[in-house]
């Protein structure tokens with residue numbers, strides 16, 4: 335988390351080191367942040383996390399459930415009195431992380447992926463371990479993202495707006511990755527796993543849930559890799575930060591289970607009750623990524639990214655990346671010129687960057703595409719730009735950059751701009767989003783019949799979140815599973831709500 339890292343580094347530079355006894359491990363260690371500093375830092379970064387991840391998911395019992403599980407684990411930690419803040423983020427991305435000062439985050443995507451309460455508890459216990467272990471995030475470069483970040487720098491102002499724009503782009507590249515990898519050292523990850531297993535066991539959970547959930551993350555990374563055409567190792571996801579810990583965690587968990595003298599709880603029924611009716615995937619209010627299409631029912635439009643692009647939605651823009659390193663950005667702007675063509679000529683990208691503009695129409699609205707030049711380091715790149723009149727002096731706009739813009743890629747990018755369509759209210763209503771519905775399987779039932787009309791991608795998703803083989807796996811009769819069904823009646827709200835105590 336670049337922005338948070340930056341704050342940590344600045345604080346470190348100002349504070350100087352002090353020696354403290356680590357509350358979880360009992361070891362003396364040098365730290366640059368006092369507990370007060372950590373609390374202040376967490377409180378300062380918390381709203382930024384909410385903004386980047388589309389806010390907390392509230393109004394459903396799942397949010398209170400995450401807090402209840404978290405409190406049960408904190409109570410058996412070395413810091414039972416410290417204030418912890420547990421947040422269920424309204425994001426389809428699979429992720430969990432902690433900030434100094436006791437802020438622990440779990441996404442909807444991660445909650446949906448877990449098999450039971452013990453697996454959720456394992457993730458939360460690991461994050462609590464980072465807090466009680468007083469781990470300070472460390473800076474290390476993420477070379478895999480570097481190329482794409484450079485491209486994004488061009489698109490988001492590295493050329494046009496100078497260094498500040500490039501820094502914003504680097505931060506965004508992190509936010510737009512499929513998951514947000516916190517930069518802890520390997521030793522800190524091991525320690526968080528060990529502390530997590532300790533808390534799981536003390537709280538009466540089956541400590542082996544820690545390893546079984548890592549197995550699920552592995553499956554998720556493989557499915558993601560298959561979809562984007564990259565290797566599982568190249569993906570920036572939560573699993574990528576833990577790949578070689580699986581064996582070690584499994585051994586530690588087995589040892590803990592053997593010592594515990596009982597099987598430990600899994601609490602699958604409580605977990606299923608908590609996620610029943612929870613939103614799954616994107617929130618239509620933020621826009622939905624469906625294959626390589628982006629649909630924004632609330633604002634009434636959709637478009638299709640070029641073949642081979644994977645889209646990531648963030649609150650302020652949609653970013654696409656292709657397996658061969660091309661990058662696209664879609665967002666909105668306020669037009670201050672007479673028309674859309676002059677917007678591309680004079681206002682954006684600006685400063686004489688645009689070399690050619692072709693006015694046209696897209697779905698009956700004024701539109702224009704153009705070629706601009708950008709610079710990555712000392713290399714000049716051509717950028718295909720497009721803008722569509724959105725009414726009230728606003729424009730929807732596209733930017734595409736690739737290593738070598740040729741006839742074929744330019745044609746594909748132009749086609750993506752022209753795929754833009756405005757949605758009528760009736761069309762928009764066809765995208766209610768999805769939710770989880772818990773179902774006990776009856777003899778002879780198959781996923782294809784339980785989820786009629788589901789795409790192969792959605793069937794792979796439902797197999798993943800139920801721990802079934804991704805190719806053709808079917809649930810056993812009598813098993814209660816999580817189906818993914820169209821959302822009904824807006825955000826489903828729990829009957830009673832657990833309260834946050």
Ligand SMILES: [Zn+2]
Pocket residue numbers: 460464518523526
């Ligand atoms: Zn960790």
